[in-house]
Amino acid sequence: MTSRLPIDKFRQLRTPFYYYDTQLLRQTLQTINDEAGHYPNYHVHYAVKANANLKVLSVINEAGLGIDCVSGGEIEQVLRAGFPADKIVFAGVGKSDWEIQLGIDNDIFCFNVESIPELQVINQIASERGKVANVCFRINPDVGAHTHANITTGLAENKFGISMDDMEGVILLARQMSGVNFKGLHFHIGSQILEMDDFVALANRINELQDRLEERGIFCEIINVGGGLGIDYENPEQNPIPDFKTYFATYNKYLKLRPHQSVHFELGRSVVAQCGMLITRVNFVKQATYKQFAIVDAGMTDLIRPALYDAHHKAVNLTSQGEEETYDLVGPICESSDVFDKDIQLRAVSRGDLIALLSAGAYGEIMASCYNCRPLPKGYTSDELINL
Ligand code: LLP
Numbered sequence: 001m002t003s004r005l006p007i008d009k010f011r012q013l014r015t016p017f018y019y020y021d022t023q024l025l026r027q028t029l030q031t032i033n034d035e036a037g038h039y040p041n042y043h044v045h046y047a048v049k050a051n052a053n054l055k056v057l058s059v060i061n062e063a064g065l066g067i068d069c070v071s072g073g074e075i076e077q078v079l080r081a082g083f084p085a086d087k088i089v090f091a092g093v094g095k096s097d098w099e100i101q102l103g104i105d106n107d108i109f110c111f112n113v114e115s116i117p118e119l120q121v122i123n124q125i126a127s128e129r130g131k132v133a134n135v136c137f138r139i140n141p142d143v144g145a146h147t148h149a150n151i152t153t154g155l156a157e158n159k160f161g162i163s164m165d166d167m168e169g170v171i172l173l174a175r176q177m178s179g180v181n182f183k184g185l186h187f188h189i190g191s192q193i194l195e196m197d198d199f200v201a202l203a204n205r206i207n208e209l210q211d212r213l214e215e216r217g218i219f220c221e222i223i224n225v226g227g228g229l230g231i232d233y234e235n236p237e238q239n240p241i242p243d244f245k246t247y248f249a250t251y252n253k254y255l256k257l258r259p260h261q262s263v264h265f266e267l268g269r270s271v272v273a274q275c276g277m278l279i280t281r282v283n284f285v286k287q288a289t290y291k292q293f294a295i296v297d298a299g300m301t302d303l304i305r306p307a308l309y310d311a312h313h314k315a316v317n318l319t320s321q322g323e324e325e326t327y328d329l330v331g332p333i334c335e336s337s338d339v340f341d342k343d344i345q346l347r348a349v350s351r352g353d354l355i356a357l358l359s360a361g362a363y364g365e366i367m368a369s370c371y372n373c374r375p376l377p378k379g380y381t382s383d384e385l386i387n388l
Contacts, residue, residue: 002237002316002356009385010318011355015281016298018365018379022059025275029063032271035244040250041261046322047073047227047268050362053157053379056272057081062295066109068087068227072099079106089224089341091138091186100125103133110134111264112186112224114161116170119180120193122297126179133179134223135236136160136186137170141205144256145198145228147303149322160188164209171218184261188226192268199225210256224264225251233312236359242270269362276361278303278313278377282353283332293348299331300338301369302377303360307337315341315358322348329355333372 010019036042036095047067048057050146052074058081066087067078075088090103104126113119113135124278126133140161162170167185174182189202206223213220232239247270251263280298287293305311315329324376329340340357343362365379 002318003357005193005318005356006382006385007318007354009388010279010385012388013380014277014378015279015354016296016302016377017275017279018053018253018270018360018377019279019385020053020056020361020379020381021275021277021383022055022383023058024058024240025272025361028271028275029065031241031244032065032267033063033215035248039248039263041257042251042263042265044246044265045087046271047266048078049366050268051272051364051366052077053365055379055381055384056276056361057083059112060271065271066257066264067267070297072096072102074101075099075106075108085109089186089266091188091266097121097125101129104131105127107131110136110183110222110224112136112138114138116162116166116173119170119174119177123174123177123179131179132181132354133181134183135136135174136184136224137167137168137171137174137182139164141187141189141209141300143189143198143201143205146191146195161186167209168213168216170220171213180261180315184220184222184224186222188266189228191228192230193228194230196246199228199250200254201245203251205334207254207256210258219258222262222264223255223257224266226257227266227268227270229267229270230363231270231359233359236274236314240274242274244270249355268343271362273359273362276359276364276379278316278357278360278364280355280357281324282349282351282355284351285327286340287347292326294327294329294346294355296329296331296340296355298340298357298377299333299374300335301333301371301374302331302366303340303357303364304369305360305363306340307335307370312341313359315344316356316358317347317349318354318356320347320349320353325349333374 083105
């Protein structure tokens with residue numbers, strides 16, 4: 001991964017910036033299509049919240065994936081990138097009227113509805129336009145996931161989804177409405193999940209719920225299991241492509257499908273994380289009483305995951321051949337939490353060195369902010385740097 005980087009090109013660019021290896025992205029997409037392709041009724045939607053860079057989106061669109069959006073802005077962005085509206089699913093606990101209108105006007109594939117008030121508004125807006133909106137209900141399955149508390153979503157205490165107890169009532173209500181068409185169920189239990197048992201637990205819960213619904217004569221065309229497959233942040237170079245084979249095979253083994261049902265996945269991180277890295281330049285090396293700081297020009301405004309979730313992104317000094325030394329890798333922002341990593345080993349760092357923070361293609365560029373009036377980082381693809 002780091003062995004084929006265009007470092008001379010990097011030197012000419014203003015840092016920090018994101019760099020996307022489109023070759024790895026294409027291989028990842030190919031793997032997804034191959035592995036999901038074993039099961040003809042499986043459909044993968046890319047969760048655009050992970051990365052909405054237009055150049056990245058166009059590669060994903062070439063691979064034919066559908067899309068999972070959580071805002072009107074995301075819908076606009078994926079339409080701009082050329083994705084067909086009839087492959088968009090639209091989730092989110094607090095959709096605004098204009099966002100619902102946008103979805104309906106573009107005839108998106110399905111709304112993932114998270115509450116009764118939301119269902120009523122979708123029904124009203126669709127009816128006013130003489131349309132019928134497809135809806136799935138996001139059910140909170142009360143299934144935990146072995147991941148960071150801030151990215152767990154499927155517990156009863158989380159704000160997401162409709163509780164299992166209310167599921168039948170809401171479906172029966174939707175059936176009486178003329179502006180919506182009930183299609184099925186949607187779930188999402190969390191993100192950066194590496195234990196397949198968590199997905200097994202979800203599949204088992206879905207099986208139970210489906211049995212319960214069928215006793216009431218309710219049949220689902222669509223089962224959307226959300227996303228959540230994690231990646232290897234510790235060894236990105238050894239594991240650049242997540243284990244999609246086991247992931248899809250797990251659902252195939254445990255999720256009991258009825259004939260003509262389709263299963264939808266909303267994968268974000270696992271699609272784009274490993275193909276992206278944040279490239280930053282060392283401004284200063286500072287010797288302090290107990291520490292040696294490598295102070296770089298990227299900060300938590302460019303990559304907030306370490307500050308927000310204690311996330312670890314492997315750092316590599318791309319321009320030094322020196323012996324390894326111990327550093328705290330920190331940014332320039334006026335916040336003590338602006339630390340990428342503590343006590344890490346890097347090849348001897350000097351001013352001007354380029355450092356790569358790996359596995360940053362997901363929830364990196366898209367979560368950047370302008371705090372401290374900093375410009376947003378740019379994103380470059382390997383395809384475009386070849387011609388620079
Ligand atoms: N579907 C729904 C309904 C979601 O809420 C999410 C992510 C996904 C799909 C995609 O999940 P993935 O396959 O990427 O795990 N900013 C955090 C992650 C937040 C995830 C939010 N929801 C991070 O940087 O780790």
